[in-house]
Amino acid sequence: MREPNAIDFWRGFALVTIFINHIPGNFFERYTFSQYGISDAAELFVFLAGWSIGLATRGRDGLPEPRLTTVLRLLSRTIEVYRAQITIMALALAMIAGCALYLDNPLILEWHNAGGFFADPIQTMVGVVLLTHQLGFFNILPLYVVLIAIAPAVVLIGRVSRALLLALSLSLYGASLVFEWNFPSWPGEGDWFFNPLCWQLLLVLGFLSNEATRESERLQRLWRRLMPLGIVIVAVGVVLAVLELRPDPMLAPEPRLVFTFDKTYLSPARLVHFCGMVLAFQGVFALIAPHVGRLARFLSGLGRNSLAVFSMGSLLSLAGQFVRFQTGGGIFVDISVVGSGLIALGFTAWFVEWRSRRPRPTRKAPDAASPADAPSSSPSA
Amino acid sequence: MEALDQSLSPECRVPGSKLYTLARLKAVKAALKEKRPIHVLSIGSSSAGLGASASYPVKLENALEQALPDVQVEVEARGLPGEVASGAGERLRSMVAEMEPDLVVWQVGTNDALARVDIEAFGEALDESVQWVKSHGIDIVLIDPVFTESLADDAYYTQMVRTVQEVARREAVPLVHRYAAMRFLSTQRTTEAHMLGRHFRLNDLGLRCMAEHATRAITLSLLQPESAKEGMKDGIKDPGKGDAVTADHATSDTSKTDPAQTGTPGPSPVPKQP
Numbered sequence A: 001m002r003e004p005n006a007i008d009f010w011r012g013f014a015l016v017t018i019f020i021n022h023i024p025g026n027f028f029e030r031y032t033f034s035q036y037g038i039s040d041a042a043e044l045f046v047f048l049a050g051w052s053i054g055l056a057t058r059g060r061d062g063l064p065e066p067r068l069t070t071v072l073r074l075l076s077r078t079i080e081v082y083r084a085q086i087t088i089m090a091l092a093l094a095m096i097a098g099c100a101l102y103l104d105n106p107l108i109l110e111w112h113n114a115g116g117f118f119a120d121p122i123q124t125m126v127g128v129v130l131l132t133h134q135l136g137f138f139n140i141l142p143l144y145v146v147l148i149a150i151a152p153a154v155v156l157i158g159r160v161s162r163a164l165l166l167a168l169s170l171s172l173y174g175a176s177l178v179f180e181w182n183f184p185s186w187p188g189e190g191d192w193f194f195n196p197l198c199w200q201l202l203l204v205l206g207f208l209s210n211e212a213t214r215e216s217e218r219l220q221r222l223w224r225r226l227m228p229l230g231i232v233i234v235a236v237g238v239v240l241a242v243l244e245l246r247p248d249p250m251l252a253p254e255p256r257l258v259f260t261f262d263k264t265y266l267s268p269a270r271l272v273h274f275c276g277m278v279l280a281f282q283g284v285f286a287l288i289a290p291h292v293g294r295l296a297r298f299l300s301g302l303g304r305n306s307l308a309v310f311s312m313g314s315l316l317s318l319a320g321q322f323v324r325f326q327t328g329g330g331i332f333v334d335i336s337v338v339g340s341g342l343i344a345l346g347f348t349a350w351f352v353e354w355r356s357r358r359p360r361p362t363r364k365a366p367d368a369a370s371p372a373d374a375p376s377s378s379p380s381a
Numbered sequence B: 001m002e003a004l005d006q007s008l009s010p011e012c013r014v015p016g017s018k019l020y021t022l023a024r025l026k027a028v029k030a031a032l033k034e035k036r037p038i039h040v041l042s043i044g045s046s047s048a049g050l051g052a053s054a055s056y057p058v059k060l061e062n063a064l065e066q067a068l069p070d071v072q073v074e075v076e077a078r079g080l081p082g083e084v085a086s087g088a089g090e091r092l093r094s095m096v097a098e099m100e101p102d103l104v105v106w107q108v109g110t111n112d113a114l115a116r117v118d119i120e121a122f123g124e125a126l127d128e129s130v131q132w133v134k135s136h137g138i139d140i141v142l143i144d145p146v147f148t149e150s151l152a153d154d155a156y157y158t159q160m161v162r163t164v165q166e167v168a169r170r171e172a173v174p175l176v177h178r179y180a181a182m183r184f185l186s187t188q189r190t191t192e193a194h195m196l197g198r199h200f201r202l203n204d205l206g207l208r209c210m211a212e213h214a215t216r217a218i219t220l221s222l223l224q225p226e227s228a229k230e231g232m233k234d235g236i237k238d239p240g241k242g243d244a245v246t247a248d249h250a251t252s253d254t255s256k257t258d259p260a261q262t263g264t265p266g267p268s269p270v271p272k273q274p
Helices: A006-021 A027-031 A041-056 A067-102 A106-113 A115-119 A121-129 A140-160 A162-179 A196-215 A217-225 A227-242 A268-281 A284-288 A293-304 A306-327 A331-357 B026-033 B056-067 B088-099 B110-115 B119-135 B155-171 B178-187 B198-222 B228-233 B247-254
Strands: B020-022 B038-043 B073-078 B103-107 B139-143
Touching: A006 A027, A006 A041, A006 A284, A006 A293, A006 A306, A006 A331, A027 A331, A041 A140, A041 A196, A041 A268, A067 A106, A067 A121, A067 A140, A067 A306, A106 A115, A106 A306, A106 B110, A106 B198, A115 A121, A140 A162, A140 A196, A140 A306, A162 A196, A196 A217, A196 A268, A217 A227, A227 A268, A293 A306, A293 A331, A306 A331, A306 B110, B020 B155, B020 B198, B026 B038, B026 B139, B026 B198, B038 B056, B038 B088, B056 B073, B056 B198, B088 B119, B103 B198, B110 B155, B119 B139, B119 B155, B139 B155, B139 B198, B178 B198
Parallel strands: B038 B073, B038 B103, B103 B139
Antiparallel strands: none
8 A cells, every 4th residue: 555645645636526526416516626617527537547557557666567568457457447337337227227216206217318228228238338328427437448448559659759649649639629529429329428539638648747757857847837827727717617708619610629618528728727737736735745644645545546436436426416316405415425425435445455455365275375465556547 | 178189199198288388480490491401409318319219309300200291300319418507508508519400409407406406506507508599590499307296296396397487488489398298197097007107107108208299399389470560460469578379379379270280291380471
């Protein structure tokens, strides 16, 4: 188990923000940073995933691990994320159906895009395993599956040439914006909520930021000097968000998506705002960590176990939505729902680490117990 | 008791006043005059555009093509995740900008009701979105949320339904009274059973009938006169400032010219200019 650090801390922070934002209408929602800017926690999550891939594919000595190991490691991670998505989709659909039956209320079947599954299960079941049928709020992991699946290419190209990687990534992003390329939904019409062809850029930026800063002192100094620029961007974001100023997509010139604030296509405004956030808040962890030890430990714990925490968080926020719906909401319900959810997320993180620490019963002779049972200390991608 | 609307399938028959509020649809009329295909964007919880032929968007397309003979109708369907009160309006704008339809049919309120968002915030956000669609010369029809007996006495939910109605009235856009229609259907005696109980039977029925109900509101709205002045000439009472005409007036006045009513392919539903 590694010590609290900035990456795990911010990852945990993003996970808590996503959990709260996924219980729409709740009291705490208006106090998350997503309400005060153009970009939100999804950007942070993907950027840090890219950053961690850089850490995970190097050995303890900081040298790149063998290529085949990287490919296999990321392949194994892709399978893990895919498995998590299928599991939480099955559980979410069962929760929706169970809740509708228990409350004798068919309205619940129409919950954020679930109606398709219940009206047309034959095709939609295929769509679920193909990741082309996504429920509202359950659409981040499909993006993540695609991103981790292409990550071996990102890492290997990055080892050859960072400039080439950035150029390829930017070209794909730009072309997708201009030609409105996206992955299709099926059987429902439409496209993916998070367009992997655009969001891959954030993963690559996260990966490259880590790679570049680890070697270059000069770059680190440059980042710090750009902090005021970041603060200006963040301030502009606050003003735009609070005053609800955004371009009218019907009036935006072509290519439209370059000028609008679009989440699906990660429009440039969101990207610039997010980069501003990174510049503005880069030093915050080091500044506050000594004073908020418990908080830093809690959030870092969540961040270290992000996949499990994210999966549990998705299901807990769905449960929280049902509780709010049935009880009618209100501040006390919101405090209990969000409070118990955060405790459950903390327990999830602790439990995952407890499971990996525990020596597993083995049928082999004691002296053959493999060192692989020891907890992995390398950051997960 | 008011007569049931005989143009609907037997199991979907509801009196007109429980079914729709009518208003003018300029963009669709213009498309009809120019003999262009009509592009419809169907948005909402059960609008995810399923492949099965029995699904709502496919039914809507078929029902509209039946009601408007010789007119090609293309329905594109999209689910709209998120709440109108917090950002779904923004996604709606992106979708509309992407597809530039003549008509938006928006089944609205379910997600917001499930999240118990602040009703006032919902009303304001919905009003803004409807205004925005209209401001770009695109027609819009609203469909209010479903009726289900477990929420019949839920004050919040009925307030939500009323808010959708108020916005439709204020913005003078046609409204399909899905809630009232289903409540009416729930009182009809039936021998049809459902393995999950009668609430679920009603829900299935509501889904089956929604395309017909929406089509009825759209075709009758197309028969609305161009302006209040003409309305007087045609003998249709135009209530004050609003363009919305309550359904029972409209049905009695337009039944003669409505092709859907008689079931025979009639002339194009655009009223002849005097």
